[in-house]
Amino acid sequence: MEKEYIVLSRQDAVARNNTPYVNLKIANLDGNETLCVFDVDKNSGPAIGQLVRFKVIRENQGKKSSNASEMSVGMMAQEGHELYHLIPRPIKRELWDSSIAALLSFCKDEKLMDFIKKYADDLYPKYSKYPAATSVHHAFPGGLLNHTYQMLHLLEGIYPVYPYPDDIKIERIIIGILFHDWGKLCEYTTDGETQENMYLLGHIYMSANYLNNLLREIGIDKREINFIVHCVLAHHGQLEYGSPVMPCIPEAQLINYVDNISAKADVFNTSGNMEKAFALGTTVVK
Numbered sequence: 321m322e323k324e325y326i327v328l329s330r331q332d333a334v335a336r337n338n339t340p341y342v343n344l345k346i347a348n349l350d351g352n353e354t355l356c357v358f359d360v361d362k363n364s365g366p367a368i369g370q371l372v373r374f375k376v377i378r379e380n381q382g383k384k385s386s387n388a389s390e391m392s393v394g395m396m397a398q399e400g401h402e403l404y405h406l407i408p409r410p411i412k413r414e415l416w417d418s419s420i421a422a423l424l425s426f427c428k429d430e431k432l433m434d435f436i437k438k439y440a441d442d443l444y445p446k447y448s449k450y451p452a453a454t455s456v457h458h459a460f461p462g463g464l465l466n467h468t469y470q471m472l473h474l475l476e477g478i479y480p481v482y483p484y485p486d487d488i489k490i491e492r493i494i495i496g497i498l499f500h501d502w503g504k505l506c507e508y509t510t511d512g513e514t515q516e517n518m519y520l521l522g523h524i525y526m527s528a529n530y531l532n533n534l535l536r537e538i539g540i541d542k543r544e545i546n547f548i549v550h551c552v553l554a555h556h557g558q559l560e561y562g563s564p565v566m567p568c569i570p571e572a573q574l575i576n577y578v579d580n581i582s583a584k585a586d587v588f589n590t591s592g593n594m595e596k597a598f599a600l601g602t603t604v605v606k
Contacts, residue, residue, distance in 0.1 A: 323374075324394070325348045325371070326370070326397050327345070330343070330365075339358065340360060343357075352591060355377060357387065358385065358388065359388040366391075367396070373394070374392075410462030411465060424436065429491045431540065436498070439498055444465065448465045451512045456599045459512065468497060474578040475578055487570050496571065500575060503524065503525070524562060528552045554575075593606040
């Protein structure tokens, strides 16, 4: 009997011979799978949250694949279906608000605190609609919100035990986390389709430029703005990973660390058993 799966994420692509295919992250009660389905164009095949079955799933050197002709697409999973709960969904507003409130209790700069309150409220509904990526981590509508929340929540635990608390200004870290991936609102659609600004500008530049303008508008000191914007520019941690600059203040380094923890934890969580996870540089064993 063919197994039924729910689609967790979808990434469309075109092969060298100009034939379309799609990379799907799928799951059922047995676990997660990633597979390439050939001959599926952008206007066909399953959407995130839809149910699918496969007559054949091939495996070659750890990579799984199938063909469109061997795939049957069912309905969108409804609440009550046994697989419905497997699809990741945006976190509830109360969790977001709770984390922001906990972090604000560590803050001292009133002007930056007001800025954090304003934009934490403004960004929640926007981030709750967009993915954080197309395939690597938090690749689902609302993934951008969950990724940002996880970073904030991690900071709640790390800041009280940081070895040299007088060396950091936590307001910079909170703002840097809130805006580090803001540019992904311009890189993707809510369905995860990539937009031309991903290639023309990139989310790091767009995030840093937007944040710089916001901070200038409220009259933040120019040097302080540079420190905060640096946290966004350096959040990928290394030049070869796309950072235009390396982290050169502790606040920027902490953002890079919690960004990696959130992203890589999600890769472990969503990878299947014995699946090669290129973002981790290893094979996941469960």
